[in-house]
Amino acid sequence: AQTVTQSQPEMSVQEAETVTLSCTYDTSESDYYLFWYKQPPSRQMILVIRQEAYKQQNATENRFSVNFQKAAKSFSLKISDSQLGDAAMYFCAYRTSWNFNKFYFGSGTKLNVKP
């Protein structure tokens, strides 16, 4: 079964600086999808970024980018120029290619942003 591991329960970053959140996963598949979701205090999950495993190019969305290392099964999220509004729980998620309804979520990383 696929597992997603986020080894950092909590992290802190100074406003305007850069932070990287780690995520590793375990799978025997060659094609799959990876996601980072943000859950602010309102508790609503918001998609931050997605990556398709067959694409070697790392995904980027404005200040958010990923470092996708397929061989190492690593999918880290880099947040540049951190803002106070980035403070939230961040979840890494894996979706299989054969059952698109199955998402596997990590346990989350709480990001604190210091002014």
Next chain:
Amino acid sequence: DGGITQSPKYLFRKEGQNVTLSCEQNLNHDAMYWYRQDPGQGLRLIYYSQIVNDFQKGDIAEGYSVSREKKESFPLTVTSAQKNPTAFYLCASSPQAGGLPDTQYFGPGTRLTVL
């Protein structure tokens, strides 16, 4: 405004009672999902539905039931058989079933507490 609504935001239940959580979407999405979130853990899939009048068990379906009589609605009933129902419940939807949905979009969640 298109989106997913969940009601109520907070719900209290006495032991031995069934309770139903509402989830409605006006995004015209085919697939809908229910997740459970416990402190320090990621989301776990309870049930999902790809089309009207069809639904499938997720990883932790015991003690829960669902229906999908309309495309827009996917209510979740937490039955008295669920031994530890206190949790945060998230509903989600995705655009396509039978294909490759882009991702899942989440509602604001319902916090259920058993007294």
